[in-house]
Amino acid sequence: MNTSVSLSLRDVHLAFGRHRVLRGVDLDVARGGTACVIGPSGSGKSTLLRTVNRLLEPDRGDVLLDGRSVLRDDPDALRQRIGMVFQQFNLFPHMSVLRNITLPLRRIRRLGEDEAVARARAELDRVGLAAKADARPAHLSGGQQQRVAIARALAMQPQVMLFDEATSALDPELVKGVLALMAELSAQGMTMVVVTHEMGFARQVADTVAFMDAGVVLEAGDPQSLFESPQHPRLRRFLSQVL
Amino acid sequence: MDPLRTLWETFFDWESMREALPEMLTVGLPNTLILAVTAALLGSALGILLAVAGISRTRWLRWPARVWTDVFRGLPAAATILLIGVGLAPLGMQVWGPNPYPLGILALSLIASAYLGEIFRSGIQSVEATQLEAARALGFSWREAMRRVIIPQGIRRILPAWVNQLIALIKDSSLVYFLGLLASQRELFRIGQDYAANTGNQSALLLAGLFYLALTVPLTHAVNWIDKRLRHGRPEAGPTDDPDDLDLALPGAAGGNQR
Numbered sequence: 001m002n003t004s005v006s007l008s009l010r011d012v013h014l015a016f017g018r019h020r021v022l023r024g025v026d027l028d029v030a031r032g033g034t035a036c037v038i039g040p041s042g043s044g045k046s047t048l049l050r051t052v053n054r055l056l057e058p059d060r061g062d063v064l065l066d067g068r069s070v071l072r073d074d075p076d077a078l079r080q081r082i083g084m085v086f087q088q089f090n091l092f093p094h095m096s097v098l099r100n101i102t103l104p105l106r107r108i109r110r111l112g113e114d115e116a117v118a119r120a121r122a123e124l125d126r127v128g129l130a131a132k133a134d135a136r137p138a139h140l141s142g143g144q145q146q147r148v149a150i151a152r153a154l155a156m157q158p159q160v161m162l163f164d165e166a167t168s169a170l171d172p173e174l175v176k177g178v179l180a181l182m183a184e185l186s187a188q189g190m191t192m193v194v195v196t197h198e199m200g201f202a203r204q205v206a207d208t209v210a211f212m213d214a215g216v217v218l219e220a221g222d223p224q225s226l227f228e229s230p231q232h233p234r235l236r237r238f239l240s241q242v243l
Numbered sequence: 244m245d246p247l248r249t250l251w252e253t254f255f256d257w258e259s260m261r262e263a264l265p266e267m268l269t270v271g272l273p274n275t276l277i278l279a280v281t282a283a284l285l286g287s288a289l290g291i292l293l294a295v296a297g298i299s300r301t302r303w304l305r306w307p308a309r310v311w312t313d314v315f316r317g318l319p320a321a322a323t324i325l326l327i328g329v330g331l332a333p334l335g336m337q338v339w340g341p342n343p344y345p346l347g348i349l350a351l352s353l354i355a356s357a358y359l360g361e362i363f364r365s366g367i368q369s370v371e372a373t374q375l376e377a378a379r380a381l382g383f384s385w386r387e388a389m390r391r392v393i394i395p396q397g398i399r400r401i402l403p404a405w406v407n408q409l410i411a412l413i414k415d416s417s418l419v420y421f422l423g424l425l426a427s428q429r430e431l432f433r434i435g436q437d438y439a440a441n442t443g444n445q446s447a448l449l450l451a452g453l454f455y456l457a458l459t460v461p462l463t464h465a466v467n468w469i470d471k472r473l474r475h476g477r478p479e480a481g482p483t484d485d486p487d488d489l490d491l492a493l494p495g496a497a498g499g500n501q502r
Contacts, residue, residue, distance in 0.1 A: 076382050076384050079380055079381065080382035082380075086373065086376070086377060086380075090373050090376070091377075092374065092378075093396065094399065103391060104381045104382065104383065107383070107387060152381070153381075
């Protein structure tokens with residue numbers, strides 16, 4: 001995958017009414033790199049992720065994709081270049097697995113039916129679910145649904161992938177397969193921002209780990225130093241609770 | 244003659260029924276179905292617009308939708324049909340001549356749209372917000388996301404309510420006779436009433452009633468069947484908690500097999 005770009009967030013602020021969810025966040029993800037964002041619930045991780053593809057508009061600050069502000073792009077066009085995977089998978093339940101993937105290819109990428117189906121089948125094959133093409137999402141396990149959701153995002157050939165607690169809603173035995181797929185993507189050079197509670201994944205796969213609390217990144221660095229010698233007391237407390 | 248026998252013959256005079264039957268079948272039934280089905284389709288189209296306007300972020304769409312709904316849901320059906328059918332008749336005369344059908348259908352559609360708009364709105368709002376978010380994240384515009392993802396899901400959930408509305412339309416279509424129908428335009432009720440008026444015997448009207456029941460009772464049961472399947476899933480699929488885990492051939496079940 002050589003479409004990767006670099007991503008940087010600069011002093012991003014966002015408030016819901018009087019509640020200031022993001023209070024000046026900076027984050028850099030190198031071209032082809034993987035950044036994991038960790039931190040307690042309610043720290044603003046998922047909100048931060050949504051400012052990258054403008055599902056939420058920051059009040060202040062900027063998000064740069066390969067040096068260019070995403071705020072200057074048309075949001076729909078921007079989102080076509082950024083894949084996103086959700087905690088609850090969010091497959092479209094009223095259509096087959098295959099059509100979940102071909103729908104955006106046909107309607108957004110404007111591919112012909114044959115080409116869309118071929119690409120969708122290739123992506124399903126890649127996530128190991130070629131046999132489930134005609135099934136409805138509800139007939140799949142959570143892990144399988146999430147892998148379909150990843151296939152759906154990848155079929156759009158995004159430059160960046162965002163993962164919002166992609167394994168948090170999964171039964172423990174299903175987590176591994178999804179994480180392995182994400183690690184594989186990372187190894188292939190996809191630029192990724194991963195909000196996660198999986199410290200093992202962050203330690204092994206991330207190039208950068210950022211610890212967020214109360215709307216700011218308190219500490220960021222390579223996983224080695226962040227996990228082995230955390231500086232900030234809040235990070236130390238957080239790690240002692242989750243590890 | 245004893246009173247019981249008189250009563251029986253007033254309602255169950257087979258000869259009167261047999262006399263009215265051919266015209267009911269060839270004129271009344273088709274006309275009732277034309278009125279109800281056309282109004283259901285037009286009312287649904289208007290209803291979808293109303294629903295989308297009703298959840299719009301712009302006050303200038305929300306407000307008119309609200310007023311529209313209140314007016315046509317709040318007026319008696321007979322009043323709406325007379326107001327539209329008689330009030331707009333001079334206008335209708337210029338557009339399609341002295342035919343009360345278009346205005347009758349319009350009035351029925353307006354009434355249906357007020358109910359259907361509310362039904363569609365609740366259907367759309369019952370679809371999880373995360374579905375819209377997922378569609379937008381893929382790059383769909385709001386319009387396309389509604390059209391391809393949200394509305395198709397919402398519509399499935401409101402099919403039982405939609406069929407109920409169709410039942411109401413079949414019954415309300417009997418009020419179009421207010422507008423003065425040509426012999427060939429008469430629907431079930433009017434034909435029954437004409438025969439009853441000419442003979443002084445209510446049997447033909449009772450026959451019309453039986454026709455209505457033949458249409459509405461199966462639909463009522465279809466609603467229950469749809470509702471059960473929506474809640475419990477397909478029998479062969481086994482129990483499931485997910486109401487979307489369905490592959491319903493509903494349009495056929497709802498209206499198609501009644502004809």
